[in-house]
Amino acid sequence: MVYFSRPFLQQHLGGGSQVLIVEIRDHSATPLAKKYAVRRLICPTLKANPWAPEKPGMNGYMFVGLGNEENTFIQPEERILFVGLDEKKFMLAGKYEAKRVAPLTVMEWASLSAAVRKGYCEATKRKNKDSRSIEEIHHAYDIGELKVPCVLLTCLEFDEKFYFELKAKKAVTPPSSGPQACKRRRGDDGYDVDQGSQVIRKAKIED
Structure with a gap:
């Protein structure tokens, strides 16, 4: 798996490199973004969102909805998800549906x-x-x-062609194995009973 920095994503897709919710306008969209119709990204980090997907195709959650983001994802949205393992290494997780669920x-x-x-x-x-x-x-x-506030992230698909073209842009990165293609997966915003009868929400991942 190859990881990307936010400046790299801005350079090769467009949009901003600082905000969590990225809108790529026509004037800033790159040829690669236009080719794959990439216009909407979300880029949470595991540091702030520890329940976000840790590998491509996983379902998960992010804690988004403070301040100006109060009304985000009330209606489900489809977005390309990049998850930050740290502030400089972002993993392409795939195309996701993001929708607000119970806090x-x-x-x-x-x-x-x-x-x-x-x-x-x-x-x-x-x-x-x-x-x-x-x-x-x-x-x-x-x-x-x-x-x-909590947003459910449900994997819809992983576009390998898009991943490998993005990977090719990062020619200085040593070759590594590509991600496993994810099946269509659906999440569940229910609850599981964890050890000690503690109620902990978990994303349901199909095998």
Whole structure:
């Protein structure tokens, strides 16, 4: 699997290199983007969205809906998904449907790592212009006064031709095995009972 940086994606597809939700307008679309009708991307990182897909074809979730993103994905949207393993390595996961589902429960929030929860509280303060302290915001999530918005990511397809053309643009990258072609997969926004009777949401992945 070959990974791509956000500046690389901007250079070879178009759109911005900083925002999470990317709209590629006609004036900035590259020939490659036009060839594969790539106009809408989402680029979450695992650091902030630990339930995002970790390999092509997986279903998952991302925690999007703060500030200006409050009304995003209320209606399902089809987008090309790139997942950041870190800030510089983004994996092409495939074409996905993104739609808003029920926010995280208190137990689901508590299941996230301390670092993820702290980062989300900082994002809440920044994006929502919340006047409370980070500690107060954290407590509000702990008791369910604030809820983390959640978006279900369902894999629709993986276009190998698009992947290999994008890979070819990165000629300096040593050859590696290509991704497994994903079957059509559907997600489930239900709940599973985890160990200790803790209710944890999980994406359902077909074998």
